[in-house]
Amino acid sequence: MKQKFKISFPGYKIIDGYILRKFLGTYLFSIALITVILVVFDYAERVDNFTESHAPFTAIVFDYYLNYIPEFITQFSGLFTFISVIFFTSKMAYQTEIIAILSGGVSFRRLMWPYFLGAFAIMALSLSLNLWVIPPSQVNCVNFKRAYFKKYKNEQYDRHIYRQIAPGEFVYVRAFDNDNTAEYFTLERYDGTQIRQTLEAEDISVDPETKRWTAQRYITRHIDANGEEEFKQLRDLDTIINLDVTELGRIDQTVKTMKIGELNEFLEQQRRKGSDSINIIEVAKHTRYSYPMATFILTLIGVSLSSRKVRGGTGLHIGIGITLCFSYIMFNRVFEEFAKSGSMPVWLAVWMPNIIFAVIAVYLYRKAPK
Numbered sequence: 001m002k003q004k005f006k007i008s009f010p011g012y013k014i015i016d017g018y019i020l021r022k023f024l025g026t027y028l029f030s031i032a033l034i035t036v037i038l039v040v041f042d043y044a045e046r047v048d049n050f051t052e053s054h055a056p057f058t059a060i061v062f063d064y065y066l067n068y069i070p071e072f073i074t075q076f077s078g079l080f081t082f083i084s085v086i087f088f089t090s091k092m093a094y095q096t097e098i099i100a101i102l103s104g105g106v107s108f109r110r111l112m113w114p115y116f117l118g119a120f121a122i123m124a125l126s127l128s129l130n131l132w133v134i135p136p137s138q139v140n141c142v143n144f145k146r147a148y149f150k151k152y153k154n155e156q157y158d159r160h161i162y163r164q165i166a167p168g169e170f171v172y173v174r175a176f177d178n179d180n181t182a183e184y185f186t187l188e189r190y191d192g193t194q195i196r197q198t199l200e201a202e203d204i205s206v207d208p209e210t211k212r213w214t215a216q217r218y219i220t221r222h223i224d225a226n227g228e229e230e231f232k233q234l235r236d237l238d239t240i241i242n243l244d245v246t247e248l249g250r251i252d253q254t255v256k257t258m259k260i261g262e263l264n265e266f267l268e269q270q271r272r273k274g275s276d277s278i279n280i281i282e283v284a285k286h287t288r289y290s291y292p293m294a295t296f297i298l299t300l301i302g303v304s305l306s307s308r309k310v311r312g313g314t315g316l317h318i319g320i321g322i323t324l325c326f327s328y329i330m331f332n333r334v335f336e337e338f339a340k341s342g343s344m345p346v347w348l349a350v351w352m353p354n355i356i357f358a359v360i361a362v363y364l365y366r367k368a369p370k
Contacts, residue, residue, distance in 0.1 A: 015101060016114040023118040026084040031073060034080070038072060039065055053148035063144045067137035070129050071256075077126045078294050082325045083318065085115065085302030090317040093309045098369065108368055112303060119299040126292035131260040138257045146178065157249050164274050165243045168192075176248045181205045185215070187241065196223050201237065208245040214238050242273070251277045255284040279346055283339045286350035287332075297357050298325065304364035328357055 042065075043050075050060055092098050101111060161173040168191065174184035187199040201215040215237040222230045246254050246266075255263055267281045301324065306317040331353035339349035 013106075015106070016117075019111075019114040020118050022088045023084060023115060024121065026088050027080055027118070027122060030080050030084055031077075034076070035069055035072065039069075042068075049149055053150070055144075055148040059144060059148075063140055067140040067144075070134050070137050074126050074129050074134065074291065077122060078291065078298050078328065079322075079325045081119065081122055081295050082298045082302050082321050085299055086306045086317045086321040087314065089303055090306035090314040093307050094314060096309065098307050099309070102369060108307070108365075111307075112300070115299050115303050116296065119295045123292045123295040126295065127289070130288040130292060135257050135259045135262070142257060161248050163243065163247055164276060165241065165247075167274050169242075171241070171243055173248060176245075180208060180245065182248075185213075194223075197221065199237075204237070206241075206243075206245060211240050211243065212238065213241050251280050252284070255281055260285075260288065279340050279342055282346040283336055283350055286347055287336070290350050290354055291332075294328070294354050294357070297354060297361050298328070300361040301357065301364055304361065304368040308369050324357075324360075328353055331356065 043060075049055075089098070098111075102108065157176040159175050161171075161176065163171050165171055168189060170188045170190070172184075172186040172188070173182045176182050182204045183202075185199075185201045185204040188195055189197040198221045199218060200221075201218040204213055204215040204218075206213045217233070217235055218237045220232045220234060224230075255266070258266060263281070263285055267278070267285065270278055270281060302321060305320060305324075306314075335344070335349040335352045338344040339346040343349075344352075
């Protein structure tokens with residue numbers, strides 16, 4: 001006779017399994033439902049692009065959408081968690097199940113155990129996706145867009161790119177193309193605040209593997225301590241410059257394609273160069289951890305908020321929950337801008353929404369029915 005698999009550990013109760021199944025079941029159902037809706041609307045919006053570029057159906061499904069979905073899940077995982085908790089917990093409260101559980105001798109703190117177990121599973125999933133799954137999936141998405149989206153080919157790289165490649169050394173590129181050629185390239189070397197040497201080329205190419213830059217014609221300018229300038233028009237430039245092609249792209253998009261180990265290496269590399277993009281990279285690093293960790297905070301808020309039976313029932317709880325969740329998303333966006341601009345330390349700005357909502361969570365927990 002077959003026996004059903006059951007979770008069991010010291011202190012485990014039947015109600016734990018009931019809450020855990022409701023929690024994760026509602027979460028997975030909401031994720032699946034919204035994902036299907038998103039894919040349908042996105043496909044309707046892009047169908048003309050797919051048709052014009054003759055993108056194969058298998059590439060659309062497996063190279064684009066299958067790689068796009070993980071990022072969508074992690075971006076809105078907190079919202080799905082919050083709504084899932086509020087939805088089924090408020091239904092339990094409306095049907096007086098919460099009162100019955102608490103009256104049976106189960107404390108509110110003990111009631112939180114299955115919720116936190118479910119939150120831990122969701123947090124582990126989101127963290128794994130952020131650190132290791134989404135970066136390679138983003139690479140596949142980028143390759144698909146390069147192949148089939150004409151507009152993306154022009155948006156992949158910034159225009160008027162200015163990067164620091166070493167202390168006192170800067171590169172300016174007016175435009176960079178997918179064929180690894182740059183339109184108007186300038187290399188500048190400074191001594192303190194004084195420019196000492198420049199190298200200019202109207203057209204220049206690079207080998208991404210060797211970082212070897214070549215140009216048929218180029219001009220050098222040397223400025224001595226007295227301010228006298230010497231110009232030379234030269235041919236057949238062939239030199240190695242400490243500049244990776246990825247650094248010419250949009251940094252906020254480039255870091256999305258890096259696994260956590262690669263991101264850490266890239267961050268240290270940019271620090272050694274004295275890059276002005278360090279804050280953007282650090283924000284990307286910290287958010288990979290802060291977003292999944294918010295799962296516990298939003299779960300505690302959701303349970304504390306919806307465990308009391310009130311007039312308006314589930315609808316009122318969901319309305320308040322959505323308002324709080326979108327407030328959390330807005331706080332994240334605002335504080336990330338503070339971090340990128342240098343107005344606040346990056347770690348503090350990125351984690352500040354979690355700190356604020358943790359305070360709210362503790363307050364609501366203390367007000368929850370005991």
